[in-house]
Amino acid sequence: MADVERKGEAPAFKYCESCGIRLMKPSDCGGGDPHNARCKDCCKPDGSYKDKEEVKQHIKKLFFSPDAITVMGERVESDEEAEKLAEEYMKKMPAWQS
Numbered sequence: 351m352a353d354v355e356r357k358g359e360a361p362a363f364k365y366c367e368s369c370g371i372r373l374m375k376p377s378d379c380g381g382g383d384p385h386n387a388r389c390k391d392c393c394k395p396d397g398s399y400k401d402k403e404e405v406k407q408h409i410k411k412l413f414f415s416p417d418a419i420t421v422m423g424e425r426v427e428s429d430e431e432a433e434k435l436a437e438e439y440m441k442k443m444p445a446w447q448s
């Protein structure tokens with residue numbers, strides 16, 4: 351299991367290493383396991399990691415779709431744009447650094 355302690359201080363919260371949402375309680379984490387570095391939406395019900403394409407769809411819906419609850423930056427007009435933004439976003443996440 352990957353350990354995702356942020357450098358330096360011990361944060362009260364941790365963040366999904368895959369999509370960046372805040373994990374506030376064990377049930378937010380994949381498989382309901384507080385030691386899981388990813389949120390439940392980036393994991394399958396058993397806590398194993400979803401593949402990149404599935405996670406991208408999650409991120410797209412979460413942050414970049416026209417009806418996203420959280421709009422990051424400008425309003426997204428098209429699905430293609432959302433797709434592109436989600437890809438860019440993922441490049442900055444620890445889980446998808448290569």
Ligand SMILES: [Zn+2]
Binds near residue numbers: 368369390392
């Ligand atoms: Zn996540």
